[in-house]
Amino acid sequence: MTARAHPAADQLPVLDPLIDGRPQPSADRAELSGVHGEPLADVGLAPRLMAQGAVHTVSAAAGGPAPDPALFARAAKLLTEHELAGETPQQYVGRVAVSTGLASGAVRRSLVELAAELAELPQVTAAELPSGELGEGLRTRWVPRGRIFAAVMASNHPSPHGAWAQALFHGYGVLVRPGSRDPWTPARLAAALLAAGLPAGRLAVLPSEHRVGEFLLEAADVGIVYGGESAVGRWRGRDSVAVRGPGRAKALLDTPLTDDVLDHLVHAVSFDGGTRCTNLSVLLVGGPPAETADRIAERLSRIPALPVTDPEAVLPAVDAERAGQLARQVARLAEGLEDHSARFDSRPVAVQLPDGSYCPRPVVLSAPRYDHPAVGTELPFPFVIVAPWEPRDGTLPLRDSLALNLLTARADLVADAVAEPTVRKVTTGAVPPWHTAPGIPHDGSFTGFLLEPKGVVGDLP
Numbered sequence: 001m002t003a004r005a006h007p008a009a010d011q012l013p014v015l016d017p018l019i020d021g022r023p024q025p026s027a028d029r030a031e032l033s034g035v036h037g038e039p040l041a042d043v044g045l046a047p048r049l050m051a052q053g054a055v056h057t058v059s060a061a062a063g064g065p066a067p068d069p070a071l072f073a074r075a076a077k078l079l080t081e082h083e084l085a086g087e088t089p090q091q092y093v094g095r096v097a098v099s100t101g102l103a104s105g106a107v108r109r110s111l112v113e114l115a116a117e118l119a120e121l122p123q124v125t126a127a128e129l130p131s132g133e134l135g136e137g138l139r140t141r142w143v144p145r146g147r148i149f150a151a152v153m154a155s156n157h158p159s160p161h162g163a164w165a166q167a168l169f170h171g172y173g174v175l176v177r178p179g180s181r182d183p184w185t186p187a188r189l190a191a192a193l194l195a196a197g198l199p200a201g202r203l204a205v206l207p208s209e210h211r212v213g214e215f216l217l218e219a220a221d222v223g224i225v226y227g228g229e230s231a232v233g234r235w236r237g238r239d240s241v242a243v244r245g246p247g248r249a250k251a252l253l254d255t256p257l258t259d260d261v262l263d264h265l266v267h268a269v270s271f272d273g274g275t276r277c278t279n280l281s282v283l284l285v286g287g288p289p290a291e292t293a294d295r296i297a298e299r300l301s302r303i304p305a306l307p308v309t310d311p312e313a314v315l316p317a318v319d320a321e322r323a324g325q326l327a328r329q330v331a332r333l334a335e336g337l338e339d340h341s342a343r344f345d346s347r348p349v350a351v352q353l354p355d356g357s358y359c360p361r362p363v364v365l366s367a368p369r370y371d372h373p374a375v376g377t378e379l380p381f382p383f384v385i386v387a388p389w390e391p392r393d394g395t396l397p398l399r400d401s402l403a404l405n406l407l408t409a410r411a412d413l414v415a416d417a418v419a420e421p422t423v424r425k426v427t428t429g430a431v432p433p434w435h436t437a438p439g440i441p442h443d444g445s446f447t448g449f450l451l452e453p454k455g456v457v458g459d460l461p
Helices: 048-061 069-081 089-100 104-119 121-128 159-169 184-195 210-219 229-235 259-274 290-300 320-334 411-419 446-450
Strands: 002-004 029-033 039-044 133-135 138-144 148-152 173-177 203-205 222-226 241-244 249-253 280-286 350-352 358-360 363-366 383-389 404-407 426-428 451-457
Touching (some): 039 089, 048 173, 048 203, 048 210, 069 089, 069 104, 069 159, 069 184, 089 104, 104 121, 104 159, 104 259, 121 159, 121 446, 148 159, 148 210, 159 222, 159 446, 173 210, 184 203, 210 222, 222 229, 229 241, 249 259, 259 280, 259 290, 259 383, 259 404, 280 290, 290 363, 290 383, 320 350, 320 358, 320 363, 404 411, 411 426, 446 451
Parallel strands (some): 148 173, 148 222, 173 203, 222 241, 249 280, 249 404, 280 383, 404 426
Antiparallel strands (some): 133 138, 350 358
């Protein structure tokens, strides 16, 4: 968002901070522009003083019984089917697509996923917590670690907003600082929850500068922060803040590259335009990587470059400034590596589209060794580096992975990867790295982060 001295034109949608169930007009304004360069919304930014007031409001309303789980089921239905705060689901999809650059099909799918996550919160909680009944008069009760939860969000994908809804489910009061390019998702989710019966004081949505987001994390009892390393680095090591930074999803292939396996790998790289933290960005292969990299690059080159509002769009879009940044970054990364995509696609790294936006085309590079400095780089479009792996390397190249997909017949390697502390999730065979079910942790147990066990001895009233 670009700061403005005056509000945007009257015809633009206005998004102001939401406190105690009501929009709070702010004199600090920002104009939100789309990837095509045109203004989309006039956004009110919460200054520090307004954020302090929101902390007091949410703190006063927090505590007591958690909301009825049925509230979240109602909110899920409202989210996907109803007009909320004057916005239809279709308008929401279009706005998020143009402001974030995520293809409209991916936005629509993420809205359905977010609704499913709301509806499944009781099952997730039951699956992630052990039984608390330990005998007559002996119990463990899982209770919130505090009263206030803060969420500092990014804009790459709507799905992570389920995290702060889960905090509300467990009884926290919640403060949300939206990503600068996506104020729409928290506004719509908040509207659904309030319409479903959430007490108004339990939630505040505060578009703001980065420093206000840092204040919210400091003021809360627990919180979560999303973003690149520069955004999350200062919070690493704090047990009160869950850090969701670069994903570094990897795959290991030491079996033949059949057509089915190729389909799986291309899907893992390109799903949702490569914008998820669990999209494949590193592929380790047994033997020379060039042939595998060529086959993936050829397949990825078939994906058309389309405006994000096109129903057939897969790839994301960026504005002109970001397009230049990405092109320069890819050029630096490709130095000393082999660019396989260039053999099949002669277009620039960022292809200009008729609507004024730019579509980053897929990029496949290969490295001569797994520990090359470029290996592990993540970019917000289909981008993967293929590197060699040998059995003697073991799990060393697999470390520091949010998600690890193993395409191998070696049971010992799978067991070693599951035991590796820096690997957060393992999938085997042609299973996408993001595939999950209630109770399967994404990056550790988030329920276990939000709650703590409390002993109860004696009869309960």
